Amino acid sequence: MSGTPLAVRICYFIDAIYAIGLCFAAIDMELTTKADEDMERYAVMHVAAAYQARRHPFAFGYQQPSTSNTNATTPSAIFADLLAPAPPPTGSSGHPRGFETSKYKEWSHWADGTVPLLRSRTLDVIIVSCVAFGVWLYTSYIDKRRRRGLPYPPGPPGLPLVGNLFDMPSEHEWIVYRDWAWKYGSGVIHLNTLGTHLVVVNTAKAANELFDKRSSLYSDRPSLTSLTEYLSFDWAIGFIPYGPKWRAMRRVFHTYFHPAAAKTYEPLETQAVHRLLRNLLDKPRDFRKHTRHMAGQVILRIAYGIDVLPQNDPFVELAEKALQSVTLATSLGGSIFDLVPILKSMPWWVPGAGFKKEAEKWRPIVQDMVDKPFAATQTAVNQGDAPFSVAASIIVREDRDPMLFPAQIPANFYLGGADTTVSAIQSFFLAMVLYPEVQRKAQTELDSVLCGARLPTFEDQSLLPYVSALAKEVQRWHPVVPLGKNLRTLTRIVLSRHIPAIPHRLLEDDVYEGHFIPAGSIVIGNVWAVLHDPVTFPDPEAFRPEHFLSKSQGGTLGDGGAVRLTEAAFGFGRRECPGRYLARASVWIAVANILAAFEIKPLLDEDGRPIPVEERYTSGIVAYPASFQCDIKLRSNKARDLVLAASES
Numbered sequence: 001m002s003g004t005p006l007a008v009r010i011c012y013f014i015d016a017i018y019a020i021g022l023c024f025a026a027i028d029m030e031l032t033t034k035a036d037e038d039m040e041r042y043a044v045m046h047v048a049a050a051y052q053a054r055r056h057p058f059a060f061g062y063q064q065p066s067t068s069n070t071n072a073t074t075p076s077a078i079f080a081d082l083l084a085p086a087p088p089p090t091g092s093s094g095h096p097r098g099f100e101t102s103k104y105k106e107w108s109h110w111a112d113g114t115v116p117l118l119r120s121r122t123l124d125v126i127i128v129s130c131v132a133f134g135v136w137l138y139t140s141y142i143d144k145r146r147r148r149g150l151p152y153p154p155g156p157p158g159l160p161l162v163g164n165l166f167d168m169p170s171e172h173e174w175i176v177y178r179d180w181a182w183k184y185g186s187g188v189i190h191l192n193t194l195g196t197h198l199v200v201v202n203t204a205k206a207a208n209e210l211f212d213k214r215s216s217l218y219s220d221r222p223s224l225t226s227l228t229e230y231l232s233f234d235w236a237i238g239f240i241p242y243g244p245k246w247r248a249m250r251r252v253f254h255t256y257f258h259p260a261a262a263k264t265y266e267p268l269e270t271q272a273v274h275r276l277l278r279n280l281l282d283k284p285r286d287f288r289k290h291t292r293h294m295a296g297q298v299i300l301r302i303a304y305g306i307d308v309l310p311q312n313d314p315f316v317e318l319a320e321k322a323l324q325s326v327t328l329a330t331s332l333g334g335s336i337f338d339l340v341p342i343l344k345s346m347p348w349w350v351p352g353a354g355f356k357k358e359a360e361k362w363r364p365i366v367q368d369m370v371d372k373p374f375a376a377t378q379t380a381v382n383q384g385d386a387p388f389s390v391a392a393s394i395i396v397r398e399d400r401d402p403m404l405f406p407a408q409i410p411a412n413f414y415l416g417g418a419d420t421t422v423s424a425i426q427s428f429f430l431a432m433v434l435y436p437e438v439q440r441k442a443q444t445e446l447d448s449v450l451c452g453a454r455l456p457t458f459e460d461q462s463l464l465p466y467v468s469a470l471a472k473e474v475q476r477w478h479p480v481v482p483l484g485k486n487l488r489t490l491t492r493i494v495l496s497r498h499i500p501a502i503p504h505r506l507l508e509d510d511v512y513e514g515h516f517i518p519a520g521s522i523v524i525g526n527v528w529a530v531l532h533d534p535v536t537f538p539d540p541e542a543f544r545p546e547h548f549l550s551k552s553q554g555g556t557l558g559d560g561g562a563v564r565l566t567e568a569a570f571g572f573g574r575r576e577c578p579g580r581y582l583a584r585a586s587v588w589i590a591v592a593n594i595l596a597a598f599e600i601k602p603l604l605d606e607d608g609r610p611i612p613v614e615e616r617y618t619s620g621i622v623a624y625p626a627s628f629q630c631d632i633k634l635r636s637n638k639a640r641d642l643v644l645a646a647s648e649s
């Protein structure tokens, strides 16, 4: 068997299923009409065909027999009929295609025996069907008792057994879930995929009630075997279940990222943004690459005290490569293990096995991402010339938590902080191309406060309310982590475990507004829907910083409400993003400085007409604007001087 080509093995499988299906159909007909020999005959032929193919792998081009013109009534006669016009041998391997007449006798005996065999199986089928029906009745009864008569939250009806598997959207799921919430008139909707309950929370009210007020129930994560076991991401706090290890990690995060600690990183963030300005000046077309470099510079400096190289930094490249493996894990091959953990012990040809092999190649890279930058800091500490960094501080601490491996803590920063910050800044560039009047207003405010004499710092926040509202609107307009990732048709199968951005998992049965939510449900906060609620944010699809300005300033919200709602961009409850203070400052500093120095416009074509830019986004865990080009030009000579001076200091 092991030497048989894969394609042939797939053919075996398909044909066996086909033949079995036809046998059951024949039995069914026999039960109902007692006289449909035709159907039975058809089934027998296909069973025989499958049998023949099993013995002769290259004979798969057999011709579909037509039963309509035959008078044959017994399996032997059918075979005689079937075998008479032997197809020509055309297989490139030299093996005969079609049936081998020399085997006729053997097969016909076998086929003759099939009819009574099918008949004798009838009772088995009835028993199996009764048992299956009984199991279904019993589980329905248990389910009903567990729900105490309460319904699940509303949602699309679904099909028996597979539930909503085929309802699941393949991209931009956050919009579909929001639409379902409107259609069924409920902030919380329920879906069932292959028996796994999926609950999507679409309003701020429900998110607040479930994730915040009942946070002890809603803070677990579903197990992601593909990432934690196969790729060794078991150190990533975002994937660690709710429990002592997660708490220990969060405590460390809090030590280094609480608001006062985050404030101490502002000079580093400003320095990275100044380098970004210089890079934009030198190579404006590479703005995407530059934002990635900026985010990497901030994170690696804070995490390890490493000053990254202007180009091709080995630590940035290593981390970026390791993160590519997450995409691999969230492909169908990897996700299948999250859905069906038993596949872990299955032979190599079972679905997902290719992923296992691939994961072996990637694991050392993920390990290097953890070890190599930490080792560099260790060396610097030993030599006594390490600048402040989280890694250096952990190395010299004596009160380290024994549950945590020191090198794993700073590795979390790149994983959580790099892509997210990059996406936000790229959304900002897109918004400025699409909304030139917003850009003009922000620049007018900057000019009136700074008078072109200096670049802005984070301290200027309160002096620049429109720019500050603009930075918040960037996170609302297209939330960085809107909900989910791209799920193509096949990956619908893994939805129940793997759908959302970073899903929560319910620990105990719960009831919300008269609806039952079972323990183990995967609970997704639809950040996008919360931030596109037309009652709170009129005209939610438009980029309008006024969404975050008080009414007296021409906006729609008081600052208090707006502040709480921007938090939604960073997730919910106890799992809320621990890097949010750092992230918010990085985005503000980047946005304000770029606006002060540059004008962002559409590129012009050869005839001087603006090249249209579309507002399109990818559907990943982190959503990016789809590739677009823009023209980034200095606003004035004064701006050039400021950029050059800042990048040299």
Ligand code: HEM
Pocket: 237, 238, 239, 250, 412, 413, 414, 416, 417, 418, 420, 421, 424, 480, 481, 502, 503, 504, 525, 569, 570, 571, 572, 573, 574, 575, 576, 577, 578, 579, 580, 582, 583, 584, 587
């Ligand atoms: C614009 C920037 C960022 C955005 C929009 C963002 C957003 C998010 C979101 C939505 C979550 C999921 C929360 C939930 O499960 O409800 C999250 C989790 C997380 N983020 Fe961020 N994030 C950003 C930057 C950062 C940075 C800079 C760091 C680290 C330095 C970071 C570290 C983390 C970690 C460790 C988690 C997992 C928390 C846990 O599971 O307990 N993030 N982030």
